[in-house]
Amino acid sequence: MTNIMRASPPGLSENEAQETGALFVRAAGRAMQVLAAFHQASGPLSLSEIAARADIDKSAAQRLVHTLLTLGYLRRGPDGRGYLPGIRILDTTLDLLRLDPMVQKATPVLLELRKTVRERVDLSLYDETRLVYALRMQSKRETFYATLVGHSVPTFCTAGGRAALSVLPDDAARAIVTRTPLHAYTSRTETSVDRIMDEIAQARVDGYAVVVDEFVQGEVAIGVAIARDGVPLGALHVAGSLAEWTPEDFVEKVAPLATEAARAILGSL
Template identity: 70%
Template sequence: MPSILRADPPEAINSQAKDDRLFVRAAGRAMLVLGAFHQAGGPLSLTEIATRANIDRSAAQRLVHTLMTLGYIRRSADDRGYLPGLRLLDHTLDLLRLDPVVQKATPVLLELRKTIRERVDFSLYDETRLIYALRMQSKRETFYATLVGHSVPTYCTAGGRAVLSALPEPEARTILARSLLHPYTAHTQTDPEAVMEAIAQARRDGFAMVVDEFVLGEIAIGIAITRRDGRPLGAIHVAGSQSEWTPDDFIRQAAPVAIEAGRAITDSL
């Protein structure tokens, strides 16, 4: 599974808050502590949390204690470190059940999944990345590919390019300039002009297609979901295996129904 993009690092958050009189620094530091678990491979020690959150150990100790008391951090089973607490899932549920786009998308994607019988995902747009909010799996998925909350870059994924195609070209270029154009596979396109051409093609076609650029052996189609004014909110992703599909066959079978699903969601907003 490719590495996961996460929210801005502590340095970026601290910089944003520097001159903001309404910003509550204590609340911000608590979020930094929770964010310390991004990319962690297991439980974290207090020192590791302090380092990752870019705060001193004393502040980390107080914040971890507070968050443990509230149920947002817990001790690991072997009592050698800390893990996110179960009550964080309450907030995940709140986001998913209250977000109007997710509400409208869910029944449409369930029907799309029945029709195409391949993996169907729905993501929400967050500038240089997309965050998966709904995941409807096919028969061959790994554990990590089933998790809500994973995020992927916009520049080399079908959903990402579809979203960028809904933006004015100068804005799409700005997003690319802010992105780390990392080669996830030997086929990942990292040349900005080539990516912009792929985005332009997606704008002409009404969908984006990516083969082997983010996951080897995968063919993916992306459809942008937009507001009434055309601004992108997220994307539908439909993915299949090259062992079962040629790119042309996948386009013929998946693109029309995915475009129809995207139109249905957009029209309902």
Template identity: 75%
Template sequence: MTRIIRADPPGQENFQAEEDRLFVRSVGRAMQVLRAFHQASGPLSLSEIATRAGIDRSAAQRLIHTLLMLDYIRRSSDDRGYLPGIRILDHTWDLLRLDPVVQKATPVLLELRKTVRERVDFSLYDETRMIYALRMQSKRETFYASLVGHSVPAYCTAGGRAALSALPEAQARDIVTRTALHKYTAKTETDPDAIMTLVRKAHSDGYAVVVDELVQGEVAIGVAVSREEGMPLGAIHVAGSLSEWTPESFVRKVSPLVTEAAGAIVGSL
């Protein structure tokens, strides 16, 4: 199977939660079934879902049947496995249309995209990762780069480091040390102390710059969108190709525009 570059949610929820009398364990297990698809590159069998969800086959069968009846899971076209169902998109739309930050960011990013003519994204902060909520592509379109809901690690992305730089340093360091630090390219920084040095630089500069760390041949600038000190809500990412830009020229041209856009979003909240 093709490896999916996707950041996992921070921490693992305790779906048993026996001491929490309000926690509905059957709902938690249903969410585990849906999460089984997070790293999948194709349809999953009943056994694969049970294994990935950490539940027994009998429970998985009942949950899959229920979710299938509700259209939150569907059979694959060859009828050999299961895929997420179309009804999940209803909830994606609800999140995006009702989120006040996404509402305010959308017109700002549309204007920014017209100006920079490079890929412009807006992501929401989720502690150890950033989740893309708005994606505006450039001439170099790729499948994964066009999808909302895709998540990337905070420690090695421009928007992620910008978001971390808006936190108190001790909190940012705690997040970095709790993250699985993978090397996505030869230049991905995985040393916690070196990452924190880059986070401090982003705090000082007002933006983060990442070159070749998640995507080979790409330079990206990220600026945090924060309501108040220590509370990042998300980040703007702008990415360009190293075949067209040097990191220095990209920063010189794009960083003032991204900083202005982030300020406009914060000022409208």
């Protein structure tokens, strides 16, 4: 089953990163690779598993794991078996959220929007091939994946993602879609690049994107980009259940409110 907890982040290999200049610190990069080893983990990882996932030798992994364990960025798993991310990572997460200008300005706007629409309202940050959720205002129906800040989704098949891509020139948006793994998350996920680009073009015309059943079965979602000077910063999402809404009714009620909220966030930045 395709993972809907985390879309694969864009990034460079270690060799590619080193080619960016002499200022690149290899040891720091490898420490980040160790932390990134947990991105798709379903439980504690052994030292061998960390080495394999981080693509480093076991000796280097042992030294890095010991350092990160000592600093609190890793911890032992239950019964002392394996390793898990440590609590100090949450300190860094808090710093990102509290210091990000868009998150600061969007919080009261999303709270008010949530009271009005009484459906799930989210704010995500743009990361090219994916969006990373920074704020999540829950509705009455929730699953575990929908409650987590830091959960990420692909841009190609989500409402917020297509809205964000619609801000870009067509060739730039196509380049991002083309280098994205086009997984079918449901039976209705669109995986044709040309048809995805048609949906992005429609979002460019409408000022918002609509996705029905493509990422989460039984869900209709509207996404509005938050962008400045042609650069997407993130997106506002509102999602509802198809058991309670038709797509047409959801768009009629929610699209104007979501668009107004996104405009208010951008205007306050």
